[in-house]
Structures are given as structure tokens and as C-alpha cells.
Amino acid sequence: MAVQPTAEDEVVRLCQELIRIDTSNPGDHSGPGERGAAEYVAEKLAEVGLEPRVLESHPKRASVVVRVEGEEAGRDALLLHGHLDVVPAQKEDWTRDPFGGEIADGCVWGRGAVDMKDMDAMILAVVRQRLREGRRPKRDLVLAFTADEEAGGVWGAQWLVKEHPELFEGCTEAIGEVGGFSLTVPGDRRMYLIEAAEKGIAWMRLTAKGTAGHGSMVHPDNAVTALAEAVARLGRHEFPIRMTKTVRAFLERACQAYGVPFDPERPEKSLEQIGPLARMIGATLRNTLNPTRLDAGYKTNVIPQKATAEVDGRFLPGYEDEFFATVDELLGPDVERDFVYHDRALETDYEGALVQAMEDALTSEDPGALPVPYCLSGGTDAKAFARLGMRCFGFAPLRLPPDLDFSGMFHGVDERVPVDGLRFGVRVLDRFLDRA
Template identity: 75%
Template sequence: MSGLVGEDEVVELCRDLIRIDSTNAGDNAGPGERAAAEYVAEKLSEVGVESRILESDARRASVVARIEGTDPGRDALLLHGHLDVVPFNAEDWTHHPMSGEIADGCVWGRGAVDMKDMDAMILAVVRRRLREGRRPPRDVVLAFTADEEAGGRYGAQWLAQEHAEVFEGCTEAIGEVGGFSVSIGQDKRLYLIEAAEKGIAWMRLTARGRAGHGSMLNAENAVTELAEAMARLGRYEWPVRLTPTVRAFLEETSAALEIEFDPERPEATVAKLGPLARMIGAVLRNTSNPTMLESGYKANVIPQTATGHVDGRFLPGYEEEFFATVDELLGPNVTREFVYHDIAVETGFDGPLVRAMAEALEAEDPGARAVPYTLSGGTDLKAFSRLGIRGFGFAPLKLPADLDFSGMFHGVDERVPVDSLRFGVRVLDRFLDYS
């Protein structure tokens, strides 16, 4: 490993990206990703990488580029990261979310972990390698996408549908929400690599009844119908379903913790994961969380309709069971429609790419143990999987044991340790050589 340019540069790249406003509230009315895309394209151009900025709509921009490998006979590898971030309320933060400030050994700001950190790591590794004349063994396609935070309609989905040619030859990919460490004891760390994602079902529920005066009897109250249906969904105890990835994670984690894994009581293992239990606990089963309610226009008027929204997530292989249960819980007087619906994905935790990730981690952290896990949310991988690309979440970060990393995603005071960014650059550099 020669030089430290990439390690030093990654911090400034991350800070620069955080300072570019690319907030995405999901209404296509924000600043878009154009400024961030131009920044990325410029940084690639400086080391001789020709890129394309592709706009799906005004300001909704993604960047794609291809770096030729030394072995043209091999399939290509996709490295992807999104440029948009979720909105924020600056008054709630210790440091302004667009400052990119360095404090307490961390880079602070919206996108510090979701996912301008990975964007910066990819840029830093690519720039370092090309400055040193080190091309990857196989072609590497870079995709910095728009709109991931709203499902990718203006980003990865659009690219996969309208510009599939830029991914020609890609069979494997790495992206966000994986490769981060969870400390198990003094000298042992699990690195969670995403090998599966739950499917998404954001649903709008509608109840219809009979309008009338609020002072009179009314057995056809739409608000009552909707509230009861939402309560049934929100309180329903979904059964545990141990998918292959979830089971593998629990078995590996139990072994690392030196406890016996009991498939009848998986929560016992999850409970030992501290704050991470919120995210891991959500992949033991399907989930259905009510999130919004709307009805009426005056306190003494019973409205004819009432609407609500539910965030539903289903495990790979359990979509049919999920919707059959939802419809049963809704009852005959409440209908549903999709606000957003996307697939669940899962791949085996084996093969040369998995070995490359594990070996790159172990080379930089002898206490590393790579384990597969299922993400409770979703990423751009869903869109790329439709092109036949097998993907993993691998944005490697060695984290302090006391950092609530899962709480950083979409949270207040989002931040990433400086040392973790530098670690990620070293691991990704090795990974490209091993892959």
C-alpha cells in the first residue's frame, strides 16, 4: 500500500459533499443532485476518468463512469452510492448539518453515514489508484445516483430502465449499509455485510362511511373504521420467519458471543447487540407501522372518508404472506393502494466477492469477522438487481464500540469518525485488488 493520499483526501471529500445541499423530501421540489454530480464528475476528471452526468428531470442528476481493468475477459464490478440526503431541522443539531464540521474526531453533517461517506471513500480510492497508475483487475463501473432516499424513481430505477447500457457486463455490486463493525468483546468485531433487503410496501388506506352531524349516532363512521384497521396493523405481532441470511447472521453472532443459538428464541441473541437490536430485530419478521392519518374538516362533522398511511416491510420469500395478512387485518371496509412498492432481495453469502470483502477487512483488522445480515430498509440495489446484478452492502467502517451507528441513519447529529473513513479507504483499496 503506497502513500496516504487517499486516506488524507477522503475526509475533505466527505466534508465537501456534505456542504452541497442535495436534500430530497420526495416531492421533486428540492435542490436536486446536480451540484453534487458536477462535483463528483470534476473530481473524476482530475484523474483522467471520463464520466457522464445523466438527468432524469431538472436537477435530478446521476453520474456514471467506467474504469477499464487489466483483465478485459472478466465481468465488471459496480460501485454505487447515492448523492441525495434526507431533510433536517438544523436547530436540533449540535453542529449545523451542512457544515461538514470536524469535532470529537468525527465529520458531522447530513449524509455523513447515509451516504456521502461512501461516495467520498469511492472517490478517494479511485483518485489514489489512478494517480499511482494502478488499475483494478476488472472493469469497475461507478454510479453516483439521485433520489435513493425517495425510492430511486429519478435515480437508480431510471438508470436501470433508460440507460442499462452503462452497466453492460456488470454482474456484481457493492453499495451502502454494510461493512460496518459491531464490537464483541475487547479484540473481536463483527462486520455486517448486507446480503438481503426487505421489500417495501408504503400503503395508503382509505375508509369510506356515511357523512353526518357529529352529535348524532352513526354506525358507518369512516374515522372509526380506519382507526381500528390501523390499530390492528400496528399492534399485530408478526410471526418470526428466519430467512437464510437472518439465520446465518444469528448463528455467526451467537458463535462470536459464545452463546448457543436457539432458533425458537432468536430475540435472545438480538438483545445482546445493544442499539443495533432495533435494526436487526426488525428483520426477524415482517412489519407494518402506521405513520400518517388524515380525515375531516370540522370537529362536529363526521367525514365521508378517512385516509392513513402504513410503512410495510416484508422479508424475502414472504411477500404473499404479508399482503394476505394485511388484507385480513384491514377488514372489508378499508381499501389499500400503493404509494410505493418494491421487491425484497437476497443472495448467498459465498463466492470470490464475499472472500474479497472478508480478506480485505481481516488484512486491516485482525479481529474482523465478516457476517451476512438483512437490511430492514431498502437501497438502490433493488433497481440494479433487476439487471441481474448480484449486490452487497459494503461501505467498510471500523467504528468505536460506543457509537450508536444505526441511530445515525436519518437521525439528528449524524456523524462518521475520521479514523473510520480512513479505514474504509484502506479496505476498499485492498478489496479492489482482491476482487
């Protein structure tokens, strides 16, 4: 009788094979789409007796959803979700082929290695092993592998929630990205950051209008000038610190782990202890605005009638109104704004049985683990699933080496995930499902 592979045996290969399926998402429908990866995932789920549905929101843009029946009827269901798309990558910028899925220096390399085909592979590996062994979860699990997360989820999670909410019937809680990863602290211990909040998104298009004319003449009504001045005001503005409950909880526990006092009057000082991760955590102390695009005119000696810019704005839970009031004040009366994309902020209490299950699973595999809640500066598919009333957490567990710039892996070149981290992750997820 052939020996069945374990999740630890499978997870690395599954991650490699997913990376090799190019699902680059340029933000429109010009990319390869997620259909190939969706069919791959569906095949792996069908091999262990499940009946997954591949749902196409647009040609080539596909997601996969399946329900795993639990042992205890009547309990609320749990959603495990991961996205199949990745941001584009230019091969010439990378040390290794971004779609090669190579193993080198103890890591799996490639676009999506941490964002987030690693978690897709971990979910597949754990569920496959449990079903081969006849170990069903205590409560129903819904697995969702989504399209389009990297462009806001319009053709993925948002579409699923709007068009097929029945697939998530009974789901009251969810886990997905970005959380459960480790940060080494003094004493050879590790904090594991579990996402309990994330900032809202306001991608805005700014428009200034003026009078067209000849570039050689005196022209005070210049759309480019008006727009440039407004963009500069936005880009230079520093919002005040607004410490949410999740950020405060993280900083208090981080300071305790590093053996330094927490000063609530100067929370930024705490960030000096945590290295490269400070970029991501620092962005959760305040609202932010970053101009990203400018466009105007068609000829050097022609003053255009219109100029446009795009700005990436992010706001903290509870501070959306303050954010937009500030934006409008900075823009002034001569510049209009509309949305390229807009979605709310999220925050849930870091308490309850699901949180305990995550913490217990981590400490069972790493006795030195220090689980802590944190706020993500970006956004995830959790925003869509929260619309169905789910409490959402980021929990894609990885034990990482101290010198890996994990936050720099997201959308960066030479993205990679440690092989040992993947194997650790499936052990933690398996223990978590025993407790969830």
C-alpha cells in the same frame, strides 16, 4: 515534483465537501436536488482522466455514471454505487450545523456523514488515488452516484436502470450501502456486517369511505371509525418469526462471537447481546407494519365521506405473499389499500469470490475481524440494480468505536462518522479492488 495526496489524505475533505452541498430530498422535487453534488463528483472523476456522464432525470435531479476500464478484458464488470441525496435535517435540532461538514471529537459531522456521503467520498478517494498511480482494477468498474435513493430511487437508480441500462453492461455484481461496518464483541474483536439481503418495501395508502353527515347525529357509517379500527389492528399485529438463511447465519455467528449458545427456537434472545444494533437486526426476524400518517375531514362537526392513512410495511425475502394476505385480513372489507411505493425483497448467497475479496480486505486491515452476513431492515438502490441481474451486497467498510450508536446515525440528529473510520474504509476498499 509535488507529492500526490493519498486516498487517506483526501477522503475526509471529500466527505466534508459533499456534506456541505445540500442535497436534501423531501420526497418530491421541492428540494435543492442532487445536481450540485453530481457536478462536484463528475469534476473529481474528470481530474483523473475519466469521462463521467451527468444524467438528469428531472430538473436538478442528477446522477453520475462512469466506467473505469479494467486490465483483464472479457471479465464481468463490478458496480460500485452510492447515493447523493440525503434526508432533510432541521438545524435547530442539531448540536452542529447539519450541512457544515465540521470535524469535532474525531468525527466528521453532518447530514449524510453515514448515509451515505462517507461511501461516496471513499469511492472517489480510492479511485482517484489508483488512477493517479496508474493502478487499474482487474475488471471493469462502473461507478454510479445516484439521485433520489431516500425516496425509493424513482428519479435515480430506477430511472437509470430503465432509461440507460447500457451503462451497466456486463455488471454481474455490485457493492453499496449498508454494510462493512463494525460491531465490537468480547475479546476486543469486531464483527463486520456485510449486507446480503434486505427486506421488501410496502408503503401503503389506506382508504375508508362512509356517508358524510352532521357530527351531532347518530352515525354508524363513519369512515374515520372504520379506518381507525383497521389502523389499530395493523399497528398492534405482531407477525410470527420467520428466520431466513441470512438472518440465521448472522445470529449463529453473533452468538459464537459473544460466547453464548444459539437457540433457534428463541432467536430473539440472541439480540440481547448486541446492544443498540438489536433494533435493526430485530426487525429482520419478522415482517413489520407501522402506521405513520392519518388524514380525514375538514371541520369538527362534519363527518367526512373519506378517511385515509399511510402505513410503512416491510416484508422478508420469501414472505411477500404471506405479508399481503395478513394485511388484507387485518384490513377487512371496508378499507381499501393501494401503494405509495412497493419494491421487492432481496437475498443472495453469502459465498463466492466477491465475498472472499470483501472478507480478505477486512481481515488484512483488522486481523481480529469477523465478517458476517446480515439482512437490512430497510431498502437501498440495490433493489433497482438487481433488476439487471446483479448480485448485490452492502459493503461500505468502517471500523467504528464501541460506543458509537451507528444504527442511530441513519436519519437521526447529530449524524457523524469517525475520521479514523473513513481512513480505514479507503484502505479496505483499495485492498478489495485488488482482489475483486
